[in-house]
Amino acid sequence: MAFSRFRAAKTAEEEVNLVRNAVPKSTQYKNKWAYGIFEEWQRQRLVKVPIVEVTVESLDTPLVEMSVLSINYWLTKFVLEVAKPSKERYPPKTLYGIISGIRRFLAEQKPSEDINALNTSEKRFTILRSALDAEMKDATRAGVALQNKKAEKFPVTQEEENKFWEMGLLGWNVAKSFHGGLTDLKYEPRVVKHVCHPLIENDESCLVELYRMYIGLVQSVSNEITAFYFKPNSKRFAYDKQAVGINKLNGILPSMSKEAGFKPKSSHCLCVTCASALFNAGVEEKLIRDRTGHRSNALFKYENVSEMKSTEVSDILEPKCGPTSDVSLSKEVSETAVEVGTSASSCVLSIFQ
Numbered sequence: 001m002a003f004s005r006f007r008a009a010k011t012a013e014e015e016v017n018l019v020r021n022a023v024p025k026s027t028q029y030k031n032k033w034a035y036g037i038f039e040e041w042q043r044q045r046l047v048k049v050p051i052v053e054v055t056v057e058s059l060d061t062p063l064v065e066m067s068v069l070s071i072n073y074w075l076t077k078f079v080l081e082v083a084k085p086s087k088e089r090y091p092p093k094t095l096y097g098i099i100s101g102i103r104r105f106l107a108e109q110k111p112s113e114d115i116n117a118l119n120t121s122e123k124r125f126t127i128l129r130s131a132l133d134a135e136m137k138d139a140t141r142a143g144v145a146l147q148n149k150k151a152e153k154f155p156v157t158q159e160e161e162n163k164f165w166e167m168g169l170l171g172w173n174v175a176k177s178f179h180g181g182l183t184d185l186k187y188e189p190r191v192v193k194h195v196c197h198p199l200i201e202n203d204e205s206c207l208v209e210l211y212r213m214y215i216g217l218v219q220s221v222s223n224e225i226t227a228f229y230f231k232p233n234s235k236r237f238a239y240d241k242q243a244v245g246i247n248k249l250n251g252i253l254p255s256m257s258k259e260a261g262f263k264p265k266s267s268h269c270l271c272v273t274c275a276s277a278l279f280n281a282g283v284e285e286k287l288i289r290d291r292t293g294h295r296s297n298a299l300f301k302y303e304n305v306s307e308m309k310s311t312e313v314s315d316i317l318e319p320k321c322g323p324t325s326d327v328s329l330s331k332e333v334s335e336t337a338v339e340v341g342t343s344a345s346s347c348v349l350s351i352f353q
Contacts, residue, residue: 027104034101038063041078063102064109068124075102075117076131091145092136099132155273156253156265163260192291280308 010018020028048059050073057070066074079099083089090098099118106115117125139145196208218230218239227243254264271292278288 023108030097031101031105031108034098035063035105037082037098038075038078038102041082042074045077045081064106068113068115071106071115072117072125072128075099075125076128079128079131079135089139089142089144092139093145095136095139096132099128154265154269155276156269160257160260160262163262164256167260 042059042063045059050056050058055069056073057066059074061070063071063074079095082095082098103115103117106113116122117128119125120129194207196206217237221230221239221241222228225241225243229244229249230239231242231244232238233240250267253267253270257264275288275292278291
């Protein structure tokens with residue numbers, strides 16, 4: 001057989017697995033979750049036959065087997081009727097996410113159909129997009145977004161971090177947004193450079209030394225298992241040949257917070273800590289993005305403004321009318337939209353828009 005520089009042909013199963021594994025597991029989960037909600041609504045809806053549209057198929061037909069006209073019809077009904085198990089309305093962004101998940105699921109199951117209901121140039125789904133837009137606006141007016149607002153993620157304070165080190169929860173004994181596909185062609189894999197401390201100084205919290213030590217300990221087991229995080233050995237200073245899963249990793253910070261006597265914080269708070277610390281220190285946005293890896297404006301959600309920065313902005317905008325003034329709020333202002341209270345040293349007015 002002549003020498004060939006090309007790789008061996010893949011089997012049909014290998015090709016399918018390659019394409020499937022290119023989709024992040026979190027996205028696969030969201031797609032199945034969204035489609036599962038539609039299937040549940042599909043089973044429970046009493047009227048399964050279109051009243052006017054005679055060319056639309058029955059709701060008993062699986063969504064992946066429906067025509068584009070039928071998909072547009074029934075998804076429009078679904079958008080206007082879908083609700084949580086508690087019978088409450090979904091927040092606008094969640095509703096949009098459900099339709100996005102269904103769209104991705106259909107794209108996987110019917111790749112030849114080129115179904116993209118959320119594309120504004122796709123005229124076949126104009127009615128669906130109009131219904132989705134109207135439902136999202138109505139939910140916003142009804143205050144659904146505020147009622148379902150997620151708890152704010154707070155950064156880990158310097159006091160808390162110091163306590164972790166003192167208690168031995170941190171110390172010697174103890175890549176997400178880049179996938180490299182077609183959508184990442186214009187991006188380079190992110191490389192973070194961290195300058196720790198001068199070589200002549202000794203620092204027990206040196207990140208470089210901690211990283212170097214960890215790599216040395218797991219190097220032998222990592223040659224056999226493709227993973228980065230491994231389970232610590234309970235009897236000796238080493239790591240077992242067992243990868244640590246995402247759920248276990250997410251539980252580390254809440255567990256440390258509980259043991260140190262602090263209010264539990266999720267692993268997401270670490271990103272908030274990084275972005276907020278740099279933001280409040282006046283670091284340029286580009287440098288913050290380099291550290292957090294954010295390419296979109298989602299970075300702003302992680303930049304928690306310190307009390308001192310908020311006070312500085314308020315002082316600039318404060319009316320220059322002396323220490324006292326007669327200012328009252330209109331009774332027409334909703335109580336859910338305005339909060340009036342006090343902080344440690346100031347009176348505070350919070351308005352949700």
